[in-house]
Amino acid sequence: xxxxxxxxxxxxxxxxxxxxxxxxxxxxxxxxxxxxxxxxxxxxxxxxxxxxxxxxxxxxxxxxxxxxxxxxxxxxxxxxxxxxxxxxxxxxxxxxxxxxxxxxxxxxxxxxxxxxxxxxxxxxxxxxxxxxxxxxxxxxxxxxxxxxxxxxxxxxxxxxxxxxxxxxxxxxxxxxxxxxxxxxxxxxxxxxxxxxxxxxxxxxxxxxxxxxxxxxxxxxxxxxxxxxxxxxxxxxxxxxxxxxxxxxxxxxxxxxxxxxxxxxxxxxxxxxxxxxxxxxxxxxxxxxxxxxxxxxxxxxxxxxxxxxxxxx
Amino acid sequence: xxxxxxxxxxxxxxxxxxxxxxxxxxxxxxxxxxxxxxxxxxxxxxxxxxxxxxxxxxxxxxxxxxxxxxxxxxxxxxxxxxxxxxxxxxxxxxxxxxxxxxxxxxxxxxxxxxxxxxxxxxxxxxxxxxxxxxxxxxxxxxxxxxxxxxxxxxxxxxxxxxxxxxxxxxxxxxxxxxxxxxxxxxxxxxxxxxxxxxxxxxxxxxxxxxxxxxxxxxxxxxxxxxxxxxxxxxxxxxxxxxxxxxxxxxxxxxxxxxxxxxxxxxxxxxxxxxxxxxxxxxxxxxxxxxxxxxxxxxxxxxxxxxxxxxxxxxxxxxxxxxxxxxxxxxxxxxxxxxxxxxxxxxxxxxxxxxxxxxxxxxxxxxxxxxxxxxxxxxxxxxxxxxxxxxxxxxxxxxxxxxxxxxxxxxxxxxxxxxxxxxxxxxx
Numbered sequence: 124x125x126x127x128x129x130x131x132x133x134x135x136x137x138x139x140x141x142x143x144x145x146x147x148x149x150x151x152x153x154x155x156x157x158x159x160x161x162x163x164x165x166x167x168x169x170x171x172x173x174x175x176x177x178x179x180x181x182x183x184x185x186x187x188x189x190x191x192x193x194x195x196x197x198x199x200x201x202x203x204x205x206x207x208x209x210x211x212x213x214x215x216x217x218x219x220x221x222x223x224x225x226x227x228x229x230x231x232x233x234x235x236x237x238x239x240x241x242x243x244x245x246x247x248x249x250x251x252x253x254x255x256x257x258x259x260x261x262x263x264x265x266x267x268x269x270x271x272x273x274x275x276x277x278x279x280x281x282x283x284x285x286x287x288x289x290x291x292x293x294x295x296x297x298x299x300x301x302x303x304x305x306x307x308x309x310x311x312x313x314x315x316x317x318x319x320x321x322x323x324x325x326x327x328x329x330x331x332x333x334x335x336x337x338x339x340x341x342x343x344x345x346x347x348x349x350x351x352x353x354x355x356x357x358x359x360x361x362x363x364x365x366x367x368x369x370x371x372x373x374x375x376x377x378x379x380x381x382x383x384x385x386x387x388x389x390x391x392x393x394x395x396x397x398x399x400x401x402x403x404x405x406x407x408x409x410x411x412x413x414x415x416x417x418x419x420x421x422x423x424x425x426x427x428x429x430x431x432x433x434x435x
Numbered sequence: 436x437x438x439x440x441x442x443x444x445x446x447x448x449x450x451x452x453x454x455x456x457x458x459x460x461x462x463x464x465x466x467x468x469x470x471x472x473x474x475x476x477x478x479x480x481x482x483x484x485x486x487x488x489x490x491x492x493x494x495x496x497x498x499x500x501x502x503x504x505x506x507x508x509x510x511x512x513x514x515x516x517x518x519x520x521x522x523x524x525x526x527x528x529x530x531x532x533x534x535x536x537x538x539x540x541x542x543x544x545x546x547x548x549x550x551x552x553x554x555x556x557x558x559x560x561x562x563x564x565x566x567x568x569x570x571x572x573x574x575x576x577x578x579x580x581x582x583x584x585x586x587x588x589x590x591x592x593x594x595x596x597x598x599x600x601x602x603x604x605x606x607x608x609x610x611x612x613x614x615x616x617x618x619x620x621x622x623x624x625x626x627x628x629x630x631x632x633x634x635x636x637x638x639x640x641x642x643x644x645x646x647x648x649x650x651x652x653x654x655x656x657x658x659x660x661x662x663x664x665x666x667x668x669x670x671x672x673x674x675x676x677x678x679x680x681x682x683x684x685x686x687x688x689x690x691x692x693x694x695x696x697x698x699x700x701x702x703x704x705x706x707x708x709x710x711x712x713x714x715x716x717x718x719x720x721x722x723x724x725x726x727x728x729x730x731x732x733x734x735x736x737x738x739x740x741x742x743x744x745x746x747x748x749x750x751x752x753x754x755x756x757x758x759x760x761x762x763x764x765x766x767x768x769x770x771x772x773x774x775x776x777x778x779x780x781x782x783x784x785x786x787x788x789x790x791x792x793x794x795x796x797x798x799x800x801x802x803x804x805x806x807x808x809x810x811x812x813x814x815x816x817x818x819x820x821x822x823x824x825x826x827x828x829x830x831x832x833x834x835x836x837x838x839x840x841x842x843x844x845x846x847x848x849x850x851x852x853x854x855x856x857x858x859x860x861x862x
Contacts, residue, residue: 179860181818182511183536187860196858202851262689269693288678288836376829380837395508397822398532402858 175404182398193405203406205381206389207413213294213385214362217301222354225306226347229313230339243314246307258300258371262287265296265372290382293373297383300368305361309354316350317343356421363414366391386410462518464746470496471753474521476506479739480575480760481769488760495752514539514744522747523757526740530572532818533742534565541743543570546754554763558813559778563740566649572740573757576775578706579807580637580734582611583713585701586725586796592621598727598798608638608666611730615675618701626677627702629691631667631831634676637704638663639824640734646824647817653861656849660827667831668841678835692716704729706736707804711774714794722793726800733810738778780809819859826851 176193178186197203232242249257264272265286273283286296320343328338344351366387369377375392377384384392390410394403466472471492475485485499502509506525513520514536526533533540548570552560555574563572582605590596594614595604605611615627628634639645642659654660670676677700679690694700695717703709713724741761743753759765763779767787770777777783783805791797830848833839856862 179858181532181536183514183533183539189860193858196854200854266689266693268690285836290837376825379832379835380839381829382837398507398511399858 172404172407175401176408178401180400182400186401189401193402194408196402197405197409202381202384203386203389203409206377206384206386209294209377209382210363210365210385210387213297213301213365214359216294217298217305218355218358218362220298221302221306221309221358222351224302225309225313225354226344228306228310229317230343232310232314233317243311246310248307249304250308252304254304254367255371257304258368261296261300261368262372287372288379290378290380293378293382297365297368297372300372301362301365305358309358312354313347313350316347320346352425359417359421363387363410363417386413462516464518464520465522465744465748466500466513466519467496467498470498471523471747471749471756472521473497473499473523473756474502474506474510475499475525475741477501477503478773479525481772481775483772484760484765484768488756491759492752492756495749495756497756517746520744520746522749522753523741523743525575526572526742528562528737528739529818529821530563530740530742531816531820533571534569535818537565537567537569537571539745540569540571541745541747541750541753543573543743543754543757544568546751548573548754551758554781555778556780556808556811558735558811559738561813562738562816572742573761574778575739575741575761576708576769577735577778577808577811578708578737579776579804579811580640580704580706580729580736581726581800581803581807582702582704582729583709583724583726584703585698585720585723587723588622588625588698588701589618592618594618594621596725598725598803601725602727605730608634608731609669612670612673612675615670616673619674622701625699625701626675626694628670628676629700629703629705630676630678631671631835632828633704634667634670635663635828635831636736636824637729637734638666638731640736641729641731641812642734643812643814645814645816646820647815649815651817651861653856664827664831664845668834671831671835676835695720707776708737708774710794710800722796724795725798726795726803728803728807733807733812735808735811738776776804776808780805783808819856819861822855823852826855 175186177188177190179189179192180186228246232239232246236242264270267273267283267285267288270286272286276283284292286292324342324346325338328342333341364387365385369383369385369388370391372378373383375388375396377388377392386406387410390403390406393399393406473485480499489497489499500521507527507529510521510524556577559574559577563574564570582601584601586596589601594617595601605614611627618627619625639659642663644654644657644659646657646660647653671678677691677694679688679694691700692712695713696719698720714721741757743750743757747753761778763777763781766775766777766779766782767785769775770782770788777788782788783801788801789799791799827848830839830844830851834841834844853862
């Protein structure tokens, strides 16, 4: 009865409680699809995989609770650690040359050349090509004895490289595929960044007598830093998920010396080829930890004072 | 009706409500209730024979559905959800992984499978039988191993080249390696063995004992495993193996296909199912190949089964479909159309299969392959055999292609098998 003692608000007529609760129903309904779908296809699998990681399960029979057994195996599993190493190596080997090349292409596209639109589309095409089709083509390109790449090398008297059998050549081959796929995408992003740069700074540099190379390193590169950072973060996200290139090129087991065994491929192999779903789920959570560490690293990098404003 | 905010929200609300009520309904147990759904992989059954079965069992509503590639994944998902299940499903040569869960399937003995048992190769029939006698699988096909070789190049080098002569010259693996070394001197730069994995796999295929004894007792460092390992190493050290990348993965064995075409692969031991791939990727070599008994004797690699799930409402009709599809009368057609090697010895004598084959220079390869098929020794397969075999062949590949020390590779292979079996709760 406390409400009665309070003076009623003069303008708003009091709304009965029940009606008030349902008042926003249409709005809630409107946003519900996302939450329903997320709960069913996002949240539930995530929680279930955590439950699964504590079981031994072949996918058909009864599950057997093994506690942290799968995780115990995971931390002592040499292949898992190798797969983390492989993923990082391939990521570094693809990202560094890719960024440099993409910058070069972006600067090229930015300058006044003919058929600009055609080039932009052409550079972006690899990104929307089916990876499976691409990997089959690359399989032929990298073929040791009959591949076009080694034939090309042969023209210059270079010995054939066993692209798909030598552990390091495998990593290079996968990196080249990733580079091919993402260089155009990043070039377009860099191009957008370049077009947004203020022209007055360039005019000032020209007045001061700076050449194109000097301008690039002293003005363009520092100003592009936020865009560069974005591209590195994006490539880290895709780099930690390298899977298809390895799988199509080398099969489920990562090739000789398991050189092409990436984290996600190892997860796939255990869960969906060996049907060891409990261990597969444990690997997935192992990957999660690696990704979180990476995210923290990225975050720390961005949070560094003056990082984004650098160069100004 | 114009789209107002009110009508849109009403429609959206109704949609969500409909979703909710649909979810509360039970999903059907079988994929097509009232029909007999049959799951098989592409090329796993002969399409013509399946089409005939559809005509014949139209009244039963036979509904064949080709599942590409991921049949096992789909089956596991359907089994664990107990929904959208097939009535009849194909199972691969990993059928032993289902024995512990035979409760999901129908025992074919209940429909009189024992009466036709004698029409099929005993070792193959046994491979589809669980240790407790539960008849899970009905045999589709097998993969008897043989030595495929280039008749023209063997003859050119002045070596035995007729199938009987070659078979007599290479009765054992050691004799084959010796033969290979001498032949390579005449024809340098060519290979007689695909890779170490082939030697290991087909050597193990010839053994009557694999990795486990009946009752799932792990045999540990069994002599047959060491023997197969050492043979593979000998072949590698003698420079007989080509070591193509991914030569065992269909679709990625580009190097091997090229070697077939260029004549660099002089010979190889393989199960009979390779012939389709050989004909397709090296059509220009037609007439130059011959087949003879594999060094080391008869072995089998691969082969599938049909099984009926427990959820099938009319298992007796399903069994009739299976029996007809895989009957000794239909097997020759399946072999001719899809290369599915017969599991019924009666089919071996079918005149259509004994006809001379132009691709093999007029040789009737069935006589060689049928002989091997009959000689295969029955063996006990555990659910973990494929994983164990992979551990050993991975390490052999590391020796062959990545220059790993063989002793280290052997230790690593054993360690990874031990880890696998411990994790699975076997050790």
